[in-house]
Amino acid sequence: MNEFELIQRYFSFADDPEWLHLGIGDDGAVLAPDPNQQIIVTDTLVEGVHFFAGADARSVGHKALAVNLSDLAAMGARPKWFTLNLTMPAVDEAWVAGFSQGLQALAKEAGICLIGGDTTSGPLAISITAAGVLSKGQRPITRAGAEVGGRLAVVGGLGLAGQAVAARTTGSTPTGAQAQALDFPVPQLLAGQQLHGVASAACDVSDGLLADLGHIAKASGCGFRLHGEALARFCSAPNEGAAMHVLSGGDDYALLLVTHADTPTPEWAIEIGVATESVGIEISEAPTWLENAFAAASKTPGYQHF
Ligand code: ADP
Ligand code: MG
Secondary structure, three states: OOHHHHHHHHHOOOOOOOOEEEOEOEOOOEEOOOOOOEEEEEEEEEEOOOEOOOOOHHHHHHHHHHHHHHHHHHHOOEEEEEEEEEEEOOOOHHHHHHHHHHHHHHHHHHOOEEEEEEEEEOOOEEEEEEEEEOOOOOOOOOHHHOOOOOEEEEEOOOOHHHHHHHHHHOOOOOOHHHHHHHHOOOOOHHHHHHOOOOEEEEEEEOOOHHHHHHHHHHHHOOEEEEEHHHHHOOOOOOOHHHHHHHHHOOOOOEEEEEEOOOOOOOOOOEEEEEEEOOOEEEEEOOOHHHHHHHHHHHHOOOOOOO
């Protein structure tokens, strides 16, 4: 199977929407202009770095798109189109079929259209660039908008994916829920749409809660006080190890939002803290095991590549 047949069979799965004047097959895609602001995100997954060697192809296809959709959700954007750069050592058709299935299922669910890409040989890596749009009058939700007094809240799980990584790294089997969180993360697209009018800042949790919250704090010039009791409910057991996964485990793709100062936490999110004037992140009313984990996690930054 040559490269062209491969693209035809596995990556030309959607009907072209009316705004796509020219899709896969030419030197470039041609899009009608969009009247509203567009948000562009990109993320790369490398085998052995972002997913385990030999990981299920469906999971890799799903995750490559999910991590980008998670970024779009955190900006409050509606997914529109994406490109796919696929580098693989050889054409393993069964693998490509599984990859395409995982990718296609999520693309359909999210209503995002694959408009092009590139296929090359080399060590397995997937790079996706995705675009989302805002509706008329909407503004992008950035990391820089947190207001003192705003409620800090989470949509989605924390710590499960980190537990799956820890289990697999040590040769044991993660629970079904842990494996699902790591292999098929759910981008919080609906919540992303609901941010408008509610949140003044947001980001997705990809590198660990404290690391990503630190990004909001820095960009917004504020601090945060975490509610220990609320965070404890995210921990799978009342011990330091479980708390470490919640505070600094990566790969969760939960959505972190800060409400406008006068806006209560919406019922679809779980409040875990408040934005404060004093810079730095602190925790209150935490059980001892969580306080200890917080002290340890505060010293170690989230996942860093270099
Ligand atoms: P070029 O030789 O100009 O790089 P390609 O042969 O790589 O062109 O691509 C031909 C067409 O197939 C282009 O429209 C490109 O966007 C599309 N394409 C290539 N690889 C992929 C892929 N992995 N997923 C989606 N579209 C792809
Ligand atoms: Mg090419």
